[in-house]
Amino acid sequence: MAPAWLSAPRAAVSLLDGAPASRFRSEPPARVVAVVFRPRTTGVSVAAQRRVVAVATETAPAARGDEVGTPFMEEMRAAAMRLHSRDQAARDGKKEAQAPMEPPIAKWQPTVEGYLRFLVDSKLVFETLEAIVDRAAIPWYAEFRDTGLERSEPLGKDLEWFRQQGHAIPEPSAPGTTYASFLEELSEKDPQAFVCHFYNVYFAHTAVGRIIGEKVAEKINLQKELEFYKWEGDLSQMQQNVRARLNRVASGWSRAEKNRCLGEMEKAFTYSVDLRRHIFMFP
Known part of the structure; x- marks a missing residue:
């Protein structure tokens, strides 16, 4: 039931390698x-x-x-790929596979209105993640500040551009507000599970997010590359730096804490797909 982003080029989700x-x-x-x-x-x-x-x-x-143990980001990727395999089995019609959570991107029929709702809700989610790590109620959240992957400011610029083109910018809707509230609560009561959502939101966007941006722009004839899909600097290096920070933080966790993080992967996917429903299910 994993989203399509796991089928993106391996470089977009590659993990830190060990020393050569x-x-x-x-x-x-x-x-x-x-x-x-x-x-x-x-x-x-x-x-x-x-x-x-x-x-x-x-x-x-x-x-x-x-090589002392497995870097935790490899465990995260393996957990994501298991969900991806199950989702692909569902698409292929294999027995005992659950129905996929979303249709292939090629079958989406997006509208500008639906896309705007997706962008607005996404901005709220990214703002929430950024605020949580900035406050750092859990001290090691501070490790995830200023990664270069932050997206709320670029999204604000994009929404302003749409407004200048004469489009009405909607208020955040249920998928965005529900997810933002969930992240706030989870970040206080279960930090390890919160990290799973942090990982999924940022790394999914660097992979499937860019694919979605290209496909939706084609389908709605958007004559602009949004700031949402641009990063200042070397994106691959920024991803590597964030993986290193995540591995460093997780190195101090117990096995039970790591398992709680891994066990949150399916829920993280579900919330991400709910945000995208604005695009592929909007009437």
Whole structure:
């Protein structure tokens, strides 16, 4: 039941990789390793053997911090992909698969009015996320300030442009206000679950959001690239920086706390799809 954004190019949702393997290509040659494990055949002194063991221990891949356990963002992506697989099975009509939450983008019939409702509700959700991390009632929320992915200001510019073109800008509607209220409450009572929504909202927009922007613009003949789909700077680098912050924060969580975050993925998808219904179901 995952939204279509999970089918976006892998680069849009790629995770932080560990240190390049090339860091370890200058390891001691095989004959030195043989000295460590078969010292009786070498004639090397005990002191020399100990020095070789120390070097092997320091440079072994297992000693790398990025390989002690799985970076949490990889777990997040895996949880999202499991939902994506289930949703794709539903689209393919396989037995026991739940119905997909939204139709393929190619079948959407958007209107300007519906799109404006989506933009207004999206602005409220992004404003809420930004306000929560700015207040940082949970101290480590401050890690997620000023990421470069913030969208409320660009959305404000876009809505002003629509207003200048003669369009009436609606007030936020139920999908936006409901989600914003939910995020406020969740951020106080379950910080780990809140992080799942933070991750989904921002990273879904950098993937499926851009695809939606292009397709909707074509269908409603919008002669403008909205600021909503532009980022200042290198988007890939900003994404990588945010993943690093998320991994750093999650490294201090217990297994139960990580599982609470992962278990929130389906609900995060549901709220995101509810926002998009303005586009694909608006009469």
